[in-house]
Amino acid sequence: MVGSTFDIAVIGGGIAGLTAAHHAALAGLSVAHYLEHGLPGGLVMNVGALDGWPATNAVAGAELAAGLQAQNEELGVTLVPSRVDAVEGGAVKVLCGPDGTWRARQVIVASGAALKTLDAPGAERLAGRGVSQCAWCDGGLYRGAGVVVVGGGDAALSEALHLGQFAGSVTVVTRGDMFRARRSYVTRIAGDERYQLRWASEITEVLGGDAVEAVRLRDRETGSEEVVACRGLFVFVGLVPNAGLLGAEVARDAAGFVVTDAHFETALPGVFAIGAIRSGYGGRLTQAVAEATTAAELAAARCEA
Ligand SMILES: Cc1cc2nc3c(=O)[nH]c(=O)nc-3n(C[C@H](O)[C@H](O)[C@H](O)COP(=O)(O)OP(=O)(O)OC[C@H]3O[C@@H](n4cnc5c(N)ncnc54)[C@H](O)[C@@H]3O)c2cc1C
Structure with missing residues (x-):
């Protein structure tokens, strides 16, 4: 059933979507905010202490998301606890989901990205039995034990630093010959004997058997192999965009991330893409917030024109 037409629809309950809905509502417009499973938070939902977030105290991802959502409700944002499966362009856009069809004049897509899984034999079979993608959820299970973290970016190293508080040893495996992460993370890990580093290596x-016991590594330069005993394997090897809701007319880059112009508008007029779904997104929450603010203000101006 098609209901009333909203000025702005925001898809995705991560920090980008929560911020976009907030700024659209501050502009005095009618805003529908689509939250998959009704839950806000996205990738930082389980992060216990955010880095680089401007606040006077340590802030957890869940706390930040819940606070933003509460503010949005006070501002009159209509929360729709639904996924959106398709967005159709036109003067009035049509959004289709499993539970209904909605209309909006401008659409901001902030459906983010999902953590890539590890493409190696045994990884899928042992998911949830030692293979994890959340150190803040599962790290406490590995007190005193050996764990392996695979990945070389911010997420891998920040989670490795968290694991270092519990684990007996943390081996960080990265395909490159240097980390891509914030320098402060690299400095802390490089100077701490609890961390063993395996450069130019892959799992x-x-x-x-029933749980992770070890990983087999291959040195990409020499081809030599090594078996590292561990009870936990934490996988942070990149992101896959949640872009299936946008049609083929919306350009993607080679990895599937959505291409926008400098104002975050996609090839579909009046449909914006911000945050982790977007090609060229810098990967930090403050950047998600900046993109959300710009897109929301431009979408609002279009509604008022
Ligand atoms: C482990 C980890 C730790 C991190 N720590 C930090 C940190 O400390 N500081 C920092 O600055 N950055 C950090 N980051 C990066 C940060 O998480 C991301 O840059 C940011 O969360 C991206 O936000 P987003 O809203 O664009 O996307 P997401 O967080 O991916 O949110 C997208 C939301 O949209 C929903 N969704 C997906 N598809 C649909 C659909 N079809 N319909 C409706 N909803 C949909 C998803 O369920 C999700 O809730 C971290 C990332 C990871 C993985």
Whole structure:
């Protein structure tokens, strides 16, 4: 059923979407905010202490998301606890989901990205039995044990630093010959004997019966192999965009991230893409907030024109 037409629809309940809905509502417009499973937070939902977020105290991702959502409700944002499966362009856009069809004059897509899984034998079979993508959720299970973190970016190193508080040893495996992460993370890890670093290496197999017991590594330069005993394997090897709701007329880059112009508008007029779904997004919450603010203000101006 098609209901009333909103001025602005915001899709995705991560920090980008929450911020966009907030600024659109501050502009005095009618705003519908679509939250998959009714839950805000996105990628930082389980992060216990955010880095680089301007606040006077440590802030957890769940706390930030819940606070933003509460403010949005006070501002009159209509929360729709639904996924959106398709966005159709036109003067009035049509959004389709499993539970209904909605209309909006401008659409801001902030459906973010999902953590890539590890493409190695054993990784899928042992998911949830030692293979994890959340150190803040599962780190406490590995007190005194050996764990392996695979990945070389901010997420991998920040989670490795958290694991270092519990684990007996943390081996960080990265395909490159340097980390891509914030320098402060690299400095802390490089100077701490609890961390063993494996450069230019990849995991070729996750070993174990009912649970992870070890990983097999291959040195990409020499081809030599090594088996590292561990009870936990934490995988942060990049992101896959949640872009399936946008049609083929919306340009993507080679990795599937949505291409926009400098004002975050996609090839579909009046449909914006911000945050982790966007090609060229810098990967930090403050950048998600900046993109959300710009897109919301431009979408609002279009509604008022
Ligand atoms: C482990 C980890 C730790 C991090 N720590 C920090 C940090 O400390 N500081 C920092 O600055 N950055 C950090 N980041 C990066 C930060 O998480 C991201 O840059 C940011 O969360 C991106 O926000 P987003 O709203 O664009 O996307 P997301 O967080 O991915 O949110 C997208 C939301 O949209 C929903 N969604 C997906 N598809 C649909 C659909 N079809 N319909 C409706 N909803 C949909 C998803 O369920 C999700 O809730 C971290 C990332 C990771 C992985």
